[in-house]
Amino acid sequence: MSVDITLINKLLAAQNIMVLTGAGISKESGLSTFRDSDGYWAQYDPTKLASLDGFLADPLLVWKWYYERKQKAIAANPNAGHLSLVEMERLFKNFHLFTQNVDNLHRRAGSVNLYELHGNIFHSHCLNCGIKYNDDFVITDKVPICDICGGMIRPSVVWFGEQLPSDILKVAFEYANKCDVFFTIGTSSEVYPAAQLPFIAKDKGAFIIEINPNPTSFSPTADLSIRNPASEALTEIIHLYKQVRGI
Ligand code: OAD
Numbered sequence: 001m002s003v004d005i006t007l008i009n010k011l012l013a014a015q016n017i018m019v020l021t022g023a024g025i026s027k028e029s030g031l032s033t034f035r036d037s038d039g040y041w042a043q044y045d046p047t048k049l050a051s052l053d054g055f056l057a058d059p060l061l062v063w064k065w066y067y068e069r070k071q072k073a074i075a076a077n078p079n080a081g082h083l084s085l086v087e088m089e090r091l092f093k094n095f096h097l098f099t100q101n102v103d104n105l106h107r108r109a110g111s112v113n114l115y116e117l118h119g120n121i122f123h124s125h126c127l128n129c130g131i132k133y134n135d136d137f138v139i140t141d142k143v144p145i146c147d148i149c150g151g152m153i154r155p156s157v158v159w160f161g162e163q164l165p166s167d168i169l170k171v172a173f174e175y176a177n178k179c180d181v182f183f184t185i186g187t188s189s190e191v192y193p194a195a196q197l198p199f200i201a202k203d204k205g206a207f208i209i210e211i212n213p214n215p216t217s218f219s220p221t222a223d224l225s226i227r228n229p230a231s232e233a234l235t236e237i238i239h240l241y242k243q244v245r246g247i
Helices: 005-013 052-057 059-075 080-091 105-109 166-178 194-203 230-245
Strands: 017-021 095-099 114-116 119-126 153-157 181-185 207-211 224-226
Touching: 005 207, 005 230, 017 080, 017 194, 052 059, 059 119, 059 153, 080 095, 080 105, 080 230, 095 166, 114 166, 166 194, 181 194, 194 207, 207 230
Parallel strands: 017 095, 017 181, 095 114, 181 207, 207 224
Antiparallel strands: 119 153
């Protein structure tokens, strides 16, 4: 593994550490990614399942897919990758974790400085009046309907063509601009604006570490590419860091 003293020295000197995660960090919890050969988009059409037009065309199809994913997320447990990021939050003063994942596993692991860029599969809201539901809907043959206005309820996730929550995006750009170390973990770096964050950090002089068993379009820009699963790489980084600090 390419974890060495250069990275540890960067971590020792860092004032602000930023992390961006994607579906790959939850793969070792048994959840599917999107763009791997066994990922969702190899089987399903994202325009049908992850867009407002797709939802309006067939809301039950979309709800069934999210319901199934929610059941899988409930059955899954955070893995050593998620837990390592919780430990890093304890070890480093200014540590901020941004995720594209909607599976709730970072929160369940115990991450607190956590920003969900693409929403959360366990929340939903009315398409018509916007009222929020912390749902426990069981989806069989009906789309959930709003108690207040009778509108269709939708999952509170960001679909293709939709804006990310502006408050979270603002914070993400702010941290990308000021961090000294940036980790991009388990993401193919294909979906913007999330994929732009490490480029911003790099432009501002941050040291960028990519953790991904496979190369991505971001890899040539990374200062260090660790080609191992997230759980192994993060465990090793923490181990070495603690060894050097004698803790
Ligand atoms: P992708 O499926 O595009 O990428 C997952 C990445 O994880 C790939 O580059 C894999 O090589 C890597 N990977 C696989 N196993 C890994 C492991 N054990 N450790 C580390 N990395 C591993 O998923 P995202 O980049 O998260 O949006 O996709 C971004 C967005 O596109 C998602 O939020 C979703 C999707 O369409 C919407 O649904 C709107």
